[in-house]
Amino acid sequence: MKKFPPDLPETNSDPLDPVELSKSTERTISARLRNPNHADPISHFFNIFPDVDTPSLLSHSCETLAQLNFLTTELACKLEGSNRSLALSIQQLAVIGELLVKRALDNVDPPEETPDSQPTTQH
Numbered sequence: 001m002k003k004f005p006p007d008l009p010e011t012n013s014d015p016l017d018p019v020e021l022s023k024s025t026e027r028t029i030s031a032r033l034r035n036p037n038h039a040d041p042i043s044h045f046f047n048i049f050p051d052v053d054t055p056s057l058l059s060h061s062c063e064t065l066a067q068l069n070f071l072t073t074e075l076a077c078k079l080e081g082s083n084r085s086l087a088l089s090i091q092q093l094a095v096i097g098e099l100l101v102k103r104a105l106d107n108v109d110p111p112e113e114t115p116d117s118q119p120t121t122q123h
Contacts (some may be wrong), residue, residue, distance in 0.1 A: 022050055038105045058101050058104055062102055064103060065094050065097045065098035066098055068094040069094040072087050072088075072094060073091050076088045
């Protein structure tokens with residue numbers, strides 16, 4: 001018995017036109033570059049509370065970069081050729097950023113030394 005795929009509902013929504021999207025983005029970026037005092041439109045959507053401590057900011061940054069590392073690695077596994085190389089380059093930048101943030105976090109809040117963490121000597 002043959003199975004037929006279900007009929008997908010027709011959608012009336014048009015996909016975003018990349019050319020129009022690019023033009024809109026270019027206008028916004030150009031305005032920002034011409035006048036550095038012009039408000040950054042992205043800052044109206046997301047905001048970080050001003051009283052968040054530095055270790056928390058660094059921890060969240062590190063986790064975000066680790067997620068970016070994972071996602072780009074997963075993407076690279078599904079790609080071939082120059083697209084794979086591009087995804088792996090982005091992944092490498094995420095790893096470098098993660099290492100830098102981890103070092104900054106260690107500088108701000110050094111890990112505690114515990115007696116158990118010292119190497120054991122065997123005779």
